[in-house]
Amino acid sequence: MEPYRPHEILIEQGEENAAVVRRALAQLPDVPVRIVEREWERHTKLSSEGDPFAAGKRRLLFTRQRAPALHYCPAGTPGLVCCNYLVISLISNCPMDCSYCFLQEYLANNPTLKVCTNVEEVLAAVAAVVDRHPQRHFRVGTGELSDSLALDPLLGFSRNLVPFFAARPNVLLELKTKSDCVDELLYLDPKDRVVVSWSLTPPDIVDSEEHRTAPFAARLEAARRVQAAGYKVGFHLDPLIEYPDWEAGYRETVARMLAAVELRRIAWISLGSLRLTPALRTTIRRRFPHTRVLSGEQVPCIDGKWRTFQALRVHMYRTIRGWIQEAAPQVPLYLCMETAAVWAKVFGHTPACDRDVARVLTGPHLSPPVAG
């Protein structure tokens, strides 16, 4: 995978000496640097010419995070089964450029790649929440507004995150990635509290749609390496993309995925159909006119997003579930952003409540909750 190299580094005034800034500057000595005022992006008229979203990815802004540290994952949409996932966003926007990425729409008005300079403060705020509720299990991820590991060689956030979560018996951290940037992780002890997970699509989709990500084989090799270093791994067949050869493509994907790692150390596998808002479809058409992701038989669903029509996506879920459960029946499997009706058709039952899903996913990995 090509290392990330911005065209320009912007540092919010007063943050010049933050550890993450010094680390990045040392690695990118010849990239132009500018000191900017607080909330620079809000006060700056960015060019709307060409591809502002792509330009934003090449502008790296170090800024203090002032927003609350912990959020519920936005997948918890009314009408859909939710897995009670929490997210921390230390980075906003991503050096990769997948054709289907929701950030193209979500961050259209603030596309600058932003990195938080006060990671210790953010983690202290997280500690204040999770340590106050030792009887509760939390599953937390950093891969919502960016890839969890793609910038790790530059920023080294895993050195903050892994020891922090390794020390907490009631929290499981998920680092979700399409990269192979795992070197930093190999020297840290996750104490079974960190799951490193990969989003996987068939190799030809990786090559044509997931720009600047690690190749399929490199992701699996990275998974093998972190597993050998003591981490649990997870896989997300999400987005599940329907295209003419999807069955052959996903059969190969599942077979290679399950052959690459020790099955008993897989924390979970999720399946989630490609979902696109109408605005995102328009953006994708403009930015990736030759993409294949819009050519499936997608229709508008109850949440306004377009997905493969229900009967076909249920067929896809059932087919893939069958392959996975045949080879790895013990691995927890769940659906992302689906209705209870679809869960019932795929698994034969619907979770009684959202906490059921979360319990199935965290249960095997965290110690029993402390009474309290």
Next chain:
Amino acid sequence: MTQPDIPCALSERVAAYARERRLSPPTLARWQAWPEEDKAALLVLARELQLNENHLRDFLDWLEEIAVRDRCRVADLLTAPAIQQPLTAHTARSEKLKGVKEALRKIRYPRLSRLEADLRAAVKALDLGRQVRISFPPALEGDAITVTLTARNVRELADCLTRLHQRIEDGRMQKVFDLLDQA
């Protein structure tokens, strides 16, 4: 002295059509970016059907998506019998437009269209009469069907219910629900 009648360049003719139908700049730009033969084929269709902005955008979306998926040319798609048949039929323009859009939708959504056709056939086979209507969720998204009964008196209502009950008992109604799940 009048100018000789020189045929305009294709892109000028497309631009002229866009002015005539007040197409938006992004829609025109998308169309103009197509290969010449595809652009020309769509111009013939647009002129014949007098496509406005919304219809034209649907055509651009579907044609681009089919061309990418099936690795074919738009010009070949538009000259295929499935599209030419409704286009050249001796019917009103609105009927032609409806026919061409339906034909193109079948190509764009082959499995969904087939399932919809199978469901229509299964409902017809139930032979429930005109007073019982069965409808499905839009784009078959969801798993509930809607049954509408129309009755002017208790006897008609009882007839409707009896027919429905018979179809439930003999398993034919179950087949309709089962079909909803089959892609």
